[in-house]
Amino acid sequence: MNNRTDPRNDQSNTNTKKNRYNDEPPSSDNDKANSNVYHDQISNVVFHGRMPRRKTIPPPISSNMQLINSPAPSPRRLRSSNGSDDEYVEVNNNKKKKRIQKQTGHLHPDQTYPILDFNLNNNCNTTTAPHSSVPTHKVTSPAQPVHHLADPLHHHQERPQITRESTRYAQTRYPFPPFVIRFNSSNVTTKQVSEDLIEHVKLKYQKTIQLANCRTSNIARVNNEHDLLIYIKDSDSFCFLLDQSTWPTKLCNLVYTFPTSPSIQPQLSLIIKNVDLRIDLEDFIDDIKASYSHVKNVIRMKNKFQNNIKLVKIELTSPSLKEQLLNSKKIIVNHITYDIDEYLAPATVLICSRCMAIAHFKSQCKQINETCKTCGEQCVDLKLHNCSQVKKCIHCQQNHKSNALKCPVVKSYRAELTKKILDINSRSLPKPMPKNNIFKYNYTYDASNFPPLPHAQSNFNSNNPMMIKLGDLIEKMTEVKEHLATLAINNEKFEQLIQHKNQHDDLTKQQIDSLLNNDNAIKKRFSSTQFTNRKT
Structure with missing residues (x-):
């Protein structure tokens, strides 16, 4: 049987040992001399017993389970050398910041981990500060890599607005x-x-x-x-x-x-909806071109995974045919009627060639220096600029040119601009302008040129106390009118009740009179009968 004691608290362990084994006979000095006593320096445990030394296995305690100089995270929180820590660590949840660091930052080359120093002589564990050049006020976890965010030189924090110039550029350029x-x-x-x-x-x-x-x-x-x-x-x-x-x-x-032929723009394109994927597209195209001679191309649309979808795009060479189909909103192909709608393409984004900002021309730019579209650096003259050829967008800080259409900022701006143009086009055109003349004079209806009229203003101020009292008085008069109307209805009902009662009283009076007449007649008969009997 092994009895374990801890030298850090000999007196307490001795008392505990006596209380625990008080039913056993006391051991003599000879037994203590013959017993094997072994002190394990690694686990800091003293063994008493007759077990051979080669068979002793140190128990799993916190001191011999700690990983030394290992980058793996420990299952337990390390002791802090700060006395004011009080065994509590403030944890900040910065998930969004970590995502940004993963996208824009880079791995710090000098990752350091805390080195654990065990002082067996003092029988306690202490943690030394990590040997690193990182400032002491920044604490990093051993399991988390350290990232550095590059401070952008020309990062546009403000969201670009939809300007009149960008709208006109998308519509008329x-x-x-x-x-x-x-x-x-x-x-x-x-x-x-x-x-x-x-x-x-x-x-x-x-x-x-x-x-x-x-x-x-x-x-x-x-x-x-x-x-x-x-x-x-x-x-x-x-x-x-x-x-x-x-x-x-x-x-x-x-x-x-003619080295090339121009493509047909979305202004002359339409979309046919709900075209079955199992249909023969060649027969579909032949029938459309046979019915409509101004149809030049018929294209089956695809999604982002390059799979065919139920939308078919037709490109026309006649504006009048487009207007005719849009007005009818139907097209008949192979004796099947399909819905038809206008094909909408993304709008063209206006990007300044001087500062690479969005929604203004170079003549309106307020920046003095010119911005390189590749590296994003500013310089007085781009012809004298020594570009590093490292692509960096000034809008999103990603590795592409600042005027690239794949930029997320440009994409979001183009989506908002397209919505605005669609909102303008969805409103009805002025009636005096014939539809055939719209393309002839290149007229485009812009709602910004015809702002709505302001709302009618009240003749009085709603905050005036006199007006408030007048409003209360009008409300009370309305309530009085309603009450009087209710009283009039009740009065009319009461008058009808009185009339009904008077009629009932007259009928009752007539019945009483008839009863009295009958009673008098009976009395006369009775008196005449008595008089006749007396004579006889």
Whole structure:
């Protein structure tokens, strides 16, 4: 049998031992001399007994279970060397801050962990301060990595607002892609090309096309080739020039070619809803094009996982056909009626080319220096700027350019701008303006130009005490009127009751009179009968 004692409290352990084993006979000095006494320095435990030393196993106590110089977290809270700790540690829940640190921070190279120092001579455990260059006022957990947040130089904390400039930019800045024409000679002027094209269409087709701009391409070509970009202002002109047969054979007395064909913009696209996924798309396309000759492309839409969905996009080359289908809100394909709706594309975001901020032009920018769109640094002249080529967005601090459309800030702003444009377009257009002339004059209804009228103001001040008293008086007069109306109704009912009672009284009086008459008649008969009997 093993008896364990702790030298840190010999007297207490001796008393406990006597009380626990008082039923055993006292041991003599010879027994103590013969007993084996072993003191384990690691576990700090003294063993009394006849067990051999090689068979002793130290018990699992806190001192020999502690991990020394290990990065693994301990299952128990470490003792603090601070005397004022009082065995309580203040814990702050900063989950959001930790998420931000995981996204923007980096792992600190000098991770340190507390070193445990065991003083066996004093029979107590003490924890020394971690040997690190980290300041003492910042305490880090051994199991948590240390992150550093880079202080952004040009971080826009304010949320960009939807301005009038950004709305107009999204609605009017080249809504249609340009027509690209290629010449084999550079001796071509944009003005002459525009004039020749307008004159040809006007003379041959008696139609006036609206050109928004005509400029040369910035892309260098080989073999003395020269590209011109022609931007169209309205949808009628765009649809007319989509047919390459309407173009002249020569411009500026030079032969040209079309290297590419412009894509059809969302202004001329519609969405067909609830198209079955099992339907034959080729037959569907053939039937649509046979019924509507101005349908150029039919595209099955896909979701973000590139799976087909029940929406089909059709691209038109006629604004009148689009208006006709939108007004009917139906389309018949293969003897099946489908719902149809307008195709809506994300709006174009206005980004300043000087400071890379959102919702204003460069001419309106208040920043003096220029901002590099790649690294986000400011400099006086971008031509003299030595860029580090490390992509860093000034809006979200992520590794992409500041004017990239994949930026989360730009995406959220574009979503809000699209909602505003949809809200403007959902309102009805003015009736005096015919629908066919909307595209002709490039008219766009903007609700900001027609603000709603202010609400009618009251002639009196609601905080005036006299007005308050008058209001109370009017309320009381209304209550009195209601009470009088109730009394009038009750009075009318009472009068009807009195009339009914009078009629009942008259009837009762008539019955009483008839009874009295009958009684008098009976009395007369009785008296005449008695008189006759006396005579006889």
